[in-house]
Every structure is written in structure tokens, then in C-alpha cells.
Amino acid sequence: MPKPFKSGTQLSELETPVAIVEKAVLQRNMQRMKLLAETHNIRLRPHFKCHKASGFARMQFELGAAGICCQTAGEAEVAAAAGIPDILITNQVLHPARLARLALLAGKTRIGLCFDNPKQVDAASAAVQKVETKIDAYIELDVGGNRCGVRGSDAAIALAAHISQSPGLHLRGLQAYHGAAQHLRKPAERRRAASAVAEQSGAVRSRLTQSGFDCRIITGGGTGTCVEDAEAGGLSELQPGSYLFMDGDYGLNETSLSDPFEHSLFILATVISTRPEHAVIDAGLKSMAFDCGPPRIFGHDRLEYRNASDEHGVLVPVSGPNPLRLGDRIKLIPGHCDPTINLHDAILLMDGDRMERVIEIDARGPR
């Protein structure tokens, strides 16, 4: 922990740049997702990659999550050490050392892993056999993301046959995540995409079970399509991450929720230099991700964030003189929350303007 954060510190006293999350908003977001899942009788398996923090994962478990997703073996190790009992790696893992770590972990907690190629299956089977554990196997389907995943029933059946003959692997279902659909702005577009996911994955499941393979679970979805996926009814479980925080990009989706998810995550910054025409703040490329564009400035609709550099950003009014003064505190809504959180070692949980506690990003970084 690089900086000493003391519970009870007021927002106005915090050293910046720092990531903060508003507890009341976070709790509302969690309750809304819980209600959505309960209403549609779908299980929640929130994605750990979003926050990489066992503190947030425990909150999600206390509210009834059935398990979590992780993207890497290192994330799974941190989550398992924090007591999370059911982890699905929504990714392909190839490296023998990393598979050995997952195989060890599978002796203590339930571990699932995704496959789209028989060589991945062989490597995983070899690793689990060495330590006599078992790993759940999911066949990843390409349901529109055009990245990983097999296409169509024949490929899925061939891979299922290979998995079934591989000691230590237990075929459990399908990974059917449509990344691109998360950012479709209109509910009708997302509804079409979610229906297509449900249809494709349902058809593959039918062929698999007809062929005698076990396929209990279809897992997928995200914050962007959670309503549409729940309504489409094709998935057994939802994998949302960003709903806890909401970012600038997801904020641009038109929602059909009557109580939509709200922004709870902010990067707090300070004005360190001013001119008549602009203000310079201390938050740049090293405290926020810019792959979904620059951050929005909370409470200042007429200010734009420009010219991001490593430790600086320039706030420029759309028109007129700069309204900010040296020392002013600014709350920024990052464009993309996952890679933004990954820049920080800690997020401060705020109860109003009072810092309640530090949530360590204990799985931060490539691991």
C-alpha cells in the first residue's frame, strides 16, 4: 500500500489522484442486479476481472452470488485465498506452470476452465492428472465476439468428445459471452443480440445432450446485456462485472431498467495549475484508462478533459473562462472501469464524504 489512508478522513483531505467508490451507490447497484437475477431465476456469477479485489468479491458473495468468474490463474489464486468457493476461468490457459497452479487450486475450490482447441484440453488434463484433482470444462462458443471460441455444433461436439476422453476434466457446459453486444446502445439491438446468443447456445446444447454429453450450464452475459440476457432466458448464469461501478462507456447505453445502475466509481483529482482558459489536474494516463475515451467531469457538464499525459489532464470549458481554482477537487467518471481499477492498488470506500475503509486491489496487475 503506497499511501497511508486513514479511516475517517474527509474527501477534501484525501491525497490525489485516488480511486473512490460511493458505498450507498455501490449497494444500490448490487441490490438491483440481485433483483434482476431473482426476478428471472438466473444465477449470478460476477466477473472478478472488473475489480480484482477480494473485498468486492466477498460483498457479492454475501449478496448471493453463485460463484465468480476470473480471467487469469493469478486472479483465481487471490479469490480462492479469500474464501471464494466456485471459480470459472472464462479464458483459455496454455502454460504448463499456470495450469499446474490451477490444478493445485482445484484441490481446494471448484475450478472451471474454457476451451476452444484440443491442445488446451490436453495440457489441462496433463496438469490435473499430476495432482489428482478435477477441473470443470466449458466449451467456449463464438456467439458473435469474433475472438475466441468454436463455431457451430459440429466443432462443439468434436471438442466435447475430446474433453470426455481426457482424464481429470469434467464437461459442464458452454461459455457464451458476446463482448461486442455489451456496448450496443439501444435496448432493441441488445435484445436481438441476446436472442441470438440464447438461440445459438441452446442449439449447441441440444446437439450435445442428444449426442450423450453433459451440458448443464450455459454461462455468459455482462453488464451491458444483463437485462436482455435475463429476458431471453437462454443463459443459466450471468457474468456481469461493471454494474458495481458503471463507467462512462456503459453510461452511454440506453437502459430499459426503471432503476438503472449508477456511477459509484470516481477518480478524485486536484487542480494543480490554472490559467484563464484552462485548469490542469493531477490525473492522467497513469490513473485512468482512456481506451473508451477521456473521463467525464462529474458536476461540470461544460468542462472537457483534453490532452491526457502521464500525470496530467487539461480541463477546458466548452465556452467562456475556466471556472476552476487552484486546489479545487474534481470527481472524474472513467471511460472504462476495468483497466482503470487495474492502475490502482486500492479503492477507498466512501460513506458520504467520509472514508470508511480501504479495499485493496489484491489481484492487480498481470498474474
Next chain:
Amino acid sequence: MPKPFKSGTQLSELETPVAIVEKAVLQRNMQRMKLLAETHNIRLRPHFKCHKASGFARMQFELGAAGICCQTAGEAEVAAAAGIPDILITNQVLHPARLARLALLAGKTRIGLCFDNPKQVDAASAAVQKVETKIDAYIELDVGGNRCGVRGSDAAIALAAHISQSPGLHLRGLQAYHGAAQHLRKPAERRRAASAVAEQSGAVRSRLTQSGFDCRIITGGGTGTCVEDAEAGGLSELQPGSYLFMDGDYGLNETSLSDPFEHSLFILATVISTRPEHAVIDAGLKSMAFDCGPPRIFGHDRLEYRNASDEHGVLVPVSGPNPLRLGDRIKLIPGHCDPTINLHDAILLMDGDRMERVIEIDARGPR
């Protein structure tokens, strides 16, 4: 340290994604910068913000650096703890707690700080008076960056007068860094920019000394303009950072060096999924910065990196079928090295294909 890295591990065995630096190239880059500085009789004050690692700072000191630059108080604390005796914060610092930390540090190591507003001066003076230390004061000039810094001699003289009356601050010179000029592609364009920096800062220095103020040092420059700044002769010291590693963006500058700086930093990735038309690797937004565009793929000029997501990237051939196979190792040249390194907890120093030692990014993150 999240992952166990063992000295002696071969490149082909490393878990990915991981940041690696090629020692022989790194050493050549350091020797070239040393030669440039010696040839032009200019001091080197490399920028710590680039690597945030006391291990690299110590290498730079062993090769004759006169001091380092830092961008934040937290970076200075890490560097000072590692024995670096002369640190200039090339930034404005306002927060009383952070200034108190710098004032404490100034009791042990030489600390300089930049100012462009009398309120920053008052805050710093109050902090150093409390612990009876002294801090070197530099007036930041805007020499074309259009971000922080005062403009023109009159503003500089007014600020110098204020600094001179502020106990605990010792006026030492001018910070004259032209960020935008670093990325001008043609040597002639950079020459014009460097001449303008030398001229403007020289004129301000003349006015300051005529008015009875001390102005011994003009500090500035970076990897992009190092040759042109050294030749222009206006600066007392150079502040380059990226020359150690070189990134995709600086690699696009046309150089006038006969032995130019070379790429020494790579993100090592693995192909985890393949199709006839593309390969998916395990390095995305959480292991590289994309603000200067996607990475180049070392040794594969006909492959493009597309569709960066958190933990994935898609490598697509410009034409023809995908030449990569599952498990292939890929070396990526990141577009921008500073925010890329800031994503990692460690860089592995490679002696050829053998991992020699881990260099911890011990000042990583906002601090």
C-alpha cells in the same frame, strides 16, 4: 510480487504476459545517452517517471547521472530510500500532506520543486518551515507545451520575487520542458522547437539575473529532443526517460543519431487461441498502454494488433492466412513505454534468452 520469477528461466518458459527488457540493448542505449551528454557538456537528470524503478535509477547513477527527476512525492520517496541523492519534482505539488512528506525528505536528500503560482509557493514554504528543511525552487516556464508554467519574463520575475521572500525555498533555476516537441517527427522541426526553448528560457534567465535573482540551472528536454536540445546549448541539464527502452511512438521519430536508441522493452505474450484468419494473444489493455496506438509485433511486419480488450488482443495478417500457432511466443513493442511499465509490478532483465534478474517497479501506481 505476484508471480515467482526465477533467475535462469528461459524466455520460452516465462509465464505471460510479462514485461522484459534486453540488457545488452539497454546498456547500449545508456552508453549512447552518456556519450551525447559528454559530447555537449550537458548534465543528465533522467526521468524516474518513465520506469518508476529504483533498480533502473541506480544503473543510471552508476553511469554518471547528476540527479533524477520525479513526477510525484511518492516516486521521490522510493528513489530517496534507494539512495538517490538529488531529486527534482518536475511538477506542481499543492496538498499539505504531500508537501509535508517532501519537506521531510529534503532533510535527507536534495529536493527541487516546480512552481507556476504563488499559492503553490506559500504551501511549500509553510511545509518546509515546519520541519526546518530547505527545498530548491524552479520556476516552470511554458515553452510551448500549453499546460503548466508561467509565460514570459514579467511573470517569471514576479514569481521569483515571491519565492525569494518565502522562507525555506531557494530559487535555483527554470524548468523548461516542451512536451509536444518530443513527438515532432523531423529533426528540422525539433531543431526549431529546441532553439525556441533555448531562446525563451535564456531570455528569462537574463532578465532574472539582471534583476538580482539566482538562476543557475535551466532544466528540460526529453528523449525526443535530446540531440536537438544538446546542440541548441540552452539547457544545463537533460531530463530524458524513454531512451532506456524506446517505444513505438518514439521509434517513429526520424533521428539524426548515427547510433540511434533501440527498442529494449517488450511485452512477451502467448498465442492462446487460433483460427485460420487470426491468432488471439493474452496481452491487452491491462498489460500495455494504447494511448499512442496498438503495439507493433516484433519480427512480424505483416501482422497487425487489433481489438484490444482487457486481457486479449487479436493478431491479424495484413493479407493471407494466420501464420501463428497455439503456444507461439510474441514480443510486442508498446506504443508508449511510461504508462505501459506502470501496469507491471516487475520487469525481467534478460541476458539473451535467459532471465537474469527481476527489476521491481517499486514506485508503481499513483502515489
